[in-house]
Amino acid sequence: xxxxxxxxxxxxxxxxxxxxxxxxxxxxxxxxxxxxxxxxxxxxxxxxxxxxxxxxxxxxxxxxxxxxxxxxxxxxxxxxxxxxxxxxxxxxxxxxxxxxxxxxxxxxxxxxxxxxxxxxxxxxxxxxxxxxxxxxxxxxxxxxxxxxxxxxxxxxxxxxxxxxxxxxxxxxxxxxxxxxxxxxxxxxxxxxxxxxxxxxxxxxxxxxxxxxxxxxxxxxxxxxxxxxxxxxxxxxxxxxxxxxxxxxxxxxxxxxxxxxxxxxxxxxxxxxxxxxxxxxxxxxxxxxxxxxxxxxxxxxxxxxxxxxxxxxxxxxxxxxxxxxxxxxxxxxxxxxx
Numbered sequence: 001x002x003x004x005x006x007x008x009x010x011x012x013x014x015x016x017x018x019x020x021x022x023x024x025x026x027x028x029x030x031x032x033x034x035x036x037x038x039x040x041x042x043x044x045x046x047x048x049x050x051x052x053x054x055x056x057x058x059x060x061x062x063x064x065x066x067x068x069x070x071x072x073x074x075x076x077x078x079x080x081x082x083x084x085x086x087x088x089x090x091x092x093x094x095x096x097x098x099x100x101x102x103x104x105x106x107x108x109x110x111x112x113x114x115x116x117x118x119x120x121x122x123x124x125x126x127x128x129x130x131x132x133x134x135x136x137x138x139x140x141x142x143x144x145x146x147x148x149x150x151x152x153x154x155x156x157x158x159x160x161x162x163x164x165x166x167x168x169x170x171x172x173x174x175x176x177x178x179x180x181x182x183x184x185x186x187x188x189x190x191x192x193x194x195x196x197x198x199x200x201x202x203x204x205x206x207x208x209x210x211x212x213x214x215x216x217x218x219x220x221x222x223x224x225x226x227x228x229x230x231x232x233x234x235x236x237x238x239x240x241x242x243x244x245x246x247x248x249x250x251x252x253x254x255x256x257x258x259x260x261x262x263x264x265x266x267x268x269x270x271x272x273x274x275x276x277x278x279x280x281x282x283x284x285x286x287x288x289x290x291x292x293x294x295x296x297x298x299x300x301x302x303x304x305x306x307x308x309x310x311x312x313x314x315x316x317x318x319x320x321x322x323x324x325x326x327x328x329x330x331x332x333x334x335x336x337x
Contacts, residue, residue, distance in 0.1 A: 006038065021112070021215055021299035021316075024249065028118050036100045037128055041113050045101050046132065048214060050139040056107055056206035059093045060144035062189055065137075065151045067173050068098035072116065073109040079174045083152065086183040090203060091195035095140070097153035099129045102136040107210035110251050125155055148189055152182050163189075201227050204234060208246065208253075212268070215252055216301070220266035221259065238262065255301055255313055257335045264310035269303040270296050272314065272331065276307055284314050284331035286323055296320035302331055312336035 036042060054060075064087060069077035074096055075084065087094070094106040104114045125133075133155060141149070141159070148163040152173055156166060167181040198206070204227050212219035222236070225243070229235040234246040236253075243259035246252075255263070263269050270293040274280050278288045284304070296302065297319045304312040314331035323330050 021252075021297050027112070027116050036119070037132065039100070042100045045113060046136065049103055049136055052213070053105070053108075053140075053210075054213075055093050055105065055144060056210060059091070059206065060146055061193070061195065062092040062148045062150065063141070063146045064092045064094045064186070065149065065153045065155075065157075066094055066096050067153045068096045068104070070118075072114075074104075075106070075109065082174055082179055083182070086179050087186050088183075089186060089190055089195065090198040091190075092150075092186070093146075097133060097155050099125070099133075102129075102133045103140065105210065107207045108214060110207070110248075111211055111214060112251055115251055130155065150182070150185055150189070152178070208234075208236065211252065216268050217270065218266065218268050221262050221268040223266075250299075253301070255335065257313075257337065260303070260310050260313060260335065260337055263303055263313075264305075269301055269313075271303045271305050272296075274304060274306040274311070278306070280304065280306065280311065280333070280336070283329045283333050285329055286327060289323075289330075292320065292323060294320065296323070304333070304336075310337065 066074075066080070066083050068074060069079050071077040074080045083094075096104040096106070096109070098104055099119060101114060101117065108114055134157060137157060137159075140146075141162070146162060149157075149159055149165070151157060151164070151166045152168050154168060154173065157164075165185045167185050168178045169181065171178040173179075205222070205225075208227070209219040209222055212222060221243075225236050225238045227234055228237055232246070232248040235242050236244040236246070238258075241258050243256050243262060245254045245256070247254045272284065272292040273290040274284075274288055275290045280288065292302075296316050298316050300316040302314045302316055303310055304314050312333060313335040314333045316331045318326065318330050
């Protein structure tokens with residue numbers, strides 16, 4: 001069975017339309033063995049982080065590496081409350097060091113799979129875990145403008161060319177000694193550079209843009225928008241009209257009908273094309289499709305097109321590799337113009 005699992009993960013990891021993009025808030029990705037490093041969901045995350053991820057605007061100056069926590073999202077845990085209090089500055093880019101995902105930026109901590117995995121912790125890193133995390137960290141630093149790295153995780157790194165501080169130094173990261181070193185190091189760096197704190201709605205906007213770049217084709221549809229409301233129901237508005245709602249249940253966006261022209265203009269969603277002369281009324285079945293974009297995965301929001309015009313939104317219920325071989329429903333319609 002393990003042999004078959006490894007063959008499956010190797011084949012699935014080479015596809016671009018495997019896995020799922022959204023899950024319910026109670027879903028769990030169980031990472032119980034070393035083979036979890038090769039889980040297609042995990043390798044897809046690693047590839048995204050190395051090839052496509054970039055930090056929020058102007059946040060790639062000081063990188064703070066923190067340990068993960070059992071509770072997700074991390075910021076809700078007791079340990080991260082201590083870390084956040086010690087850092088006391090929202091101008092630094094916080095990234096969690098964890099297995100099997102390697103690195104998880106704070107701005108993506110609420111998304112699948114970062115907010116849903118569960119792994120038994122032994123306190124020891126395997127060579128494969130160390131190699132993967134070092135490789136991801138090197139890509140992150142090389143592709144951005146960090147001048148300082150503050151490492152408060154339990155994994156040691158050897159970084160040259162920029163200022164590097166290791167603040168846990170073999171102590172438990174939540175110990176008084178380690179927390180005090182973190183606090184004093186952050187204060188010293190802040191005194192040298194005097195970065196301004198980001199306001200709460202700026203942080204929300206940065207996080208939503210990161211999620212959009214991860215879950216969708218781009219974040220351009222968020223230009224000229226404002227965020228209103230109260231947690232956990234954040235409204236995204238454009239010109240006084242709500243175009244999306246942040247959904248805690250699916251750790252993603254619930255898109256309104258008014259978002260369709262904006263999403264189409266910015267080419268922010270994968271597209272499916274309904275055959276001409278078909279009157280689309282219900283869900284999406286392969287029989288009514290003329291074409292569809294590559295790389296669709298289950299849970300993706302999709303822009304429904306017909307005669308080169310946007311006519312609605314749908315949500316994929318199956319990954320694109322299945323679409324050509326099934327006569328059943330492949331996406332559920334949920335908005336129509």
